[in-house]
Amino acid sequence: MIRLTELKIPVQLVTDDNKEIELLYQLLNDKYKIKKSDVIELSIFKKAIDARKKHQVIYVYSVDLVCRDEQKILSRKYPNCSIATTPNFNPTITGDLKLKHRPVVIGFGPSGIFASLLLARLGYNPIVLERGLDADTRTKNVEAFWQTGNYNESSTILFGEGGAGTFSDGKLTTLINDFRCHYVLEALHKHGAPKEILYNNKPHVGTNVLKEIIKNIRKEIISLGGEVRFNSFVTDFNIENNELKSLVVNHKEVILTDLCLMGIGHSARETFETIYQKGLNIEQKAFSLGVRIEHPQSLINQSQYGDFAQYLEPAAYKLSYQSKTGRSAYSFCMCPGGYVMCATSEEGGVVTNGMSESKRDGDNANAALLVNVLPKDFHSDHPLAGMYFQRAIEQKAFEVVGKNYYAPIQLVGDFLEDRVSTKIGSVKPTYLPGYRFVKLSDILPNYVTDTLREALIDFDHKIKGFAMADAVLTGVETRSSSPIRILRDDEGMSNIKGIYPMGEGAGYAGGIMSSAVDGLKQVERLIKVYGL
Structure with a gap:
């Protein structure tokens, strides 16, 4: 089997699966002089989107071919052409x-x-x-x-x-x-x-x-x-x-x-x-703490893909920021076209998470915005101190909103100014069963809110509109990873x-x-x- 990499096709040309295979065969003929009749089987090994150049977004493929004369093709020594290898996972019992x-x-x-x-x-x-x-x-x-x-x-x-x-x-x-x-x-x-x-x-x-x-x-x-x-x-x-x-x-x-x-x-x-x-x-383990942020999915699509968004699935993003304080902030578990959920697993606490359906066709994009929390922040040597630290934040959020599993929310513009929001703007919160306006700084540690404010400004330079005033912040996200x-x-x-x-x-x-x-x-x- 032969593997060919770096096969590139403009995204607007790939209208369906059949067209995709047709274009790949055409590319094989044009670039490698491999005719469709030479191929017994073609399968896609990898497919990625390259959106670095907004004037032309492309798909980049690696394909595996079973050909009638593979040695002849390999002898041409084309770049990005090699024998395909796929590791086989087949563990056997050796214990007695x-x-x-x-x-x-x-x-x-x-x-x-x-x-x-x-x-x-x-x-x-x-x-x-x-x-x-x-x-x-x-x-x-x-x-x-x-x-x-x-x-x-x-x-x-x-x-x-x-x-x-x-x-x-x-x-x-x-x-x-x-x-x-x-x-x-x-x-x-x-x-x-x-x-x-x-x-x-x-x-x-x-x-x-x-x-x-x-x-x-x-x-x-x-x-x-x-x-x-x-x-x-x-x-x-x-x-x-x-x-x-x-x-x-x-x-x-x-x-x-x-x-x-x-x-x-x-x-x-x-x-x-x-x-x-x-x-x-x-032993104790570091984890992260923060909120969920919701934007219009259309804003993320336009930022990532420009005019080619119409040809592609809803876009995702991955962002990170390093503060001069030593804290880091990053996006996590980004859900295109998704929803913010109540992920409470203990009575008397509020926890958020995100999800999407397979079509990712909701109006909003959401992701966790998190700041790293270190064992030194627990102020205890107890192995479960991180767990108790999480619980305290969740219970505080529960109490602030009225002990009803509503979520504490704040619009980005108000969060940056540390004031309570008064009304929803263009982004409608998806969290159920409901929400209440609060200052997130009344729930989260100062090092978390301060780092998030810095990160929001930084992320706005990377994705235009990320810090839009009426984007919604929903708290609290505490379960990004295990505290032990x-x-x-x-x-x-x-x-x-x-x-x-x-x-x-x-x-x-x-x-x-x-x-x-x-x-x-x-x-x-x-x-x-x-x-x-």
């Missing part, structure tokens, strides 16, 4: 230590899903314990909360089937460069994701599609002998001689197991406290034998892809020790 009981996976977010899937495919018949509910029930209950403000502890957007990522933009981008990412994408595609996720430079699936994908993966796990149990909260860990013996579910049921993969998520605060009391080694790290050794195990921490909650990932990959890595580590 026999398990006394079935392995248990705690949490059915990205790390838990892919750890469970790989375990099931290898024949380990895992038991999955998820404290939240299945995707359908969860969605129904969450939507009721958004409409009524009546909090339901069993159904939040942070716990349940798919984890926090179920209610998100379904971003599949990652900063890690790991061949296991292809395994994750292939599994998502097999279970319902569009084929474009396999090659788009910035793939996403949207919350509506992701829910169906996760349900389909669950069905495969069950069909292979696994068990997925919802409303199953692990409330205790029975440990003897520094070794896991069993788990307690919902304070009463005991499940015997000598192996537990713990993908508990970055908001599993009760579990954080339990494992701390049980003696697992935990559960320490593990080179074999992936905690200081308690049999417990394998993994994913975002354990402090080893950030986002769907890196969490999923960490789950796979943990399975690879344990199958070197434990056989069937």
